Amino acid sequence: MSLLEMRQITKEFPGVKALDGVTFDLKEGEFHALVGENGAGKSTLMKVLSGVYPYGTYGGDIVVNGNVKHFQNIRQAEEAGIAIIFQELSLVKELTVAENIFLGREPSRFGIINWSEVYQKSARLLKDLNLPLDPRTQVGNLGIGQQQLVEIAKALSHNAKILVLDEPTAALTESEVEALFTILRDLKSRGVGMIYISHKLGEVFVMSDRITVLRDGQTVGTESTQDLDKDRVISLMVGREVGDIFPETTHEFGGNALEVRNLTAYDTDIPDKKLVDDVSFNVRKGEVLGIAGLMGAGRSELLMTIFGAWLGRNSGQIFVDSQKIDIESPSDAIDSGIGFVTEDRKRFGLILEQTILDNSTLAGLKRISGAFITHRSRETAATQKVMKSLRVKANSPVTITGTLSGGNQQKVVLGKWLLTDPKILFLDEPTRGIDVGAKQEIYAEINKLAATGVAIVMVSSELPEVLGLADRILVLHEGKLTGEFTKMEATPEKVMVAATGESKVMV
Secondary structure, eight states: OOSEEEEEEEEEETTEEEEEEEEEEEOTTOEEEEEOOTTSSHHHHHHHHTTSSOTTSSEEEEEETTEEEOOSSHHHHHHTTEEEEOSSOOOOTTSBHHHHHTTTOOOEETTEEOHHHHHHHHHHHHHHTTOOOOTTSBGGGSOHHHHHHHHHHHHHTTTOSEEEEESTTTTOOHHHHHHHHHHHHHHHHTTOEEEEEOSOHHHHHHHOSEEEEEETTEEEEEEEGGGOOHHHHHHHHHTSOOOOSSOOOOOOOOSEEEEEEEEEEEOSSSTTOEEEEEEEEEEETTOEEEEEOOTTSSHHHHHHHHTTOOOSOEEEEEEETTEEEOOOSHHHHHHTTEEEEOSOIIIIIOOTTSBHHHHHTTTTHHHHHOSSSOOHHHHHHHHHHHHHHHTOOOSOTTSBGGGSOHHHHHHHHHHHHHTTOOSEEEEESTTTTOOHHHHHHHHHHHHHHHHTTOEEEEEOSOHHHHHHHOSEEEEEETTEEEEEEETTTOOHHHHHHHHTTSOOEEO
16 A cells, blocks of 8 residues: 555646646655656645645545545644655744754643753754754754755654655755765655655656656656666656757857956955955856856855845956946946846745746846836737747746746746846856756757857856856866866866865866
8 A cells, every 4th residue: 555645636726727637656665756847747746745735726635544635734734744845945044953843833831832842852853863963053053954954854753754855955065965865765764755856867866766757737657767767757757859958059259248357255244254266257258158166166156246246345357348347236237238147046036926027027127118117018028028938838927926837937037137138147056946848948048148149157066067058167166266178178077176176277
């Protein structure tokens, strides 16, 4: 008997059938991967399972240990042994590890919380899970990887037998990923069934026993992982055979679009600490310049400083089209022809409560609509054009952006900057948390922009992405430029040597 069965699950939103008769099952002690393009229905299916969408708002049955369940809320799902860890962590950073684990469920008597018991139970749970964390540590002082482990401890404090993990490694380093996988393997050995949602197929093939593919809200199929390969999974996800994900392209370069000289940026909390240390580089019109490095290397800080968004002290010179410019704020950068797709689209790239139209025209409103009077028809036409070009899956430009899948949200962010007609476009982790189909569409758009003469500066933690797209690669380590390679010269080994600061390799 399966630990979990989801039978013929159907879920509709106004004008959209998000799930159409989806079936899914999970065995005890199984690691079952759920994959599909953004918008395929993965997160919607898990929200049905976890009680986010209550019984009566969807069709079909949820069966746990042979019993049909009608969850009206998240708490009822938790009581049935189901816990879900979303991509955006739900911890309160001002509270301790123990306070987060038992938040809302603190042991108490006569309305008085027994804090001694909170910390004792948390310590036992952390020890049982082999998590090297102090329950009295404030969560805000932990790294993202450790916070992810706190989320797991919190989920298992409910005695969960079904654990859902939605893109759990999106923001983790390699060492943090391995630490997480060690914990998950231990949970699997204890009989916990895990549903794993990830766009990183390498992880899926390393960890999973079975893979279920969703496409357009329907179950394409479920097969044993050992009977599949990556190309087969990708073709099932996108509904077509997928060739080389990085097509061969030749970009024609013009003169310097951007030149940066001796840029230095300081930490906002530690005034004397340099996060970017005397960095100089240039990028030509029509060139894709990749910036590689490990977490903490200063890549995002470099782009934010150039764009006028870094709040700390900084110095250096910036030239656009060989003209020295002073950028004091992002509006100065936009006026100079620079666009910036930020790393965190939900915090810095979008207003999720607003429509696609409002988000798309946010940066280029004066250009599209006029300096004094807004022209809604012009804004709508421009938004429709960019939605069609980027293949944004949405009913209309007035769809609320927060209801879109991650990949489509990322396309809206990119479209926003395309409507500013940039000379230079910064892309900070442009494909983080999106599926292979959406990645290919963004890669194609990057190449198309370069072909029109736009200078692209792209930061990515995925080394194959940097090697596959960039015409030239810069490598940062602890804020310093430690390597520069042409596309022909770059190898994974050379880039990683420079990224770890083992040697300075300049070509």
